[in-house]
Amino acid sequence: MPYIFLAIAIICEVIGSSMLKMSSGFTKWWPSLIVFIGYGTAFYLLSLSLKSIPLSVAYAIWSGVGTALTALIGIYFWKEAFTLQTFLGLTAIIAGVVLLNYPVKN
Template identity: 65%
Template sequence: MKGYLYLFIAIFGELIATSSLKASQGFSKLVPSLIVIIGYGTAFYFLSLSLKYIPLGISYAIWSGVGTALTAIIGYWFWKESLNIAQLIGIILIIAGVVLLNLSKNASA
């Protein structure tokens, strides 16, 4: 369970950092740029801690998949970016893939 807590913190850090990239305007704004640096530092640190408990492939798939799906949703809600049906299906498939990876890991354990 500890590994998944670390992974959740890593995902949260990555979401904050990635969302702040747009606000940094190419690293020309100081505060959003600092948030990006701190967020990614936090994300990679806690991702590395999660690897003590969760296999690399599973950990990275969850981190990148959930991060990608949630970043697309954040872009839609906060940045008013478009989200068409094909993109929504892609997000659903990413989430389904993450669930399948976790289920298959538990079944083989």
């Protein structure tokens, strides 16, 4: 269940981040409201996931996957450039999340 909370938290955070652009600096009411609801829900669900998932792992997944998905939304919906630098950055984020979740033998 904690990873389901984390997955939904990531989705809510990505929605909130995406609506930041649409809010035009919080001058548009509906996108601004969605930003607050998205982030509020994301942090609440992240806090629930932290009951069972270590902070370093949960936050790395939450921020890394959220950043990668937000970048992909920017590329797809806002027609932002997809460059070699973008590709390498997204690859590094994904590699970091994988490494943090890889079990270490002591």
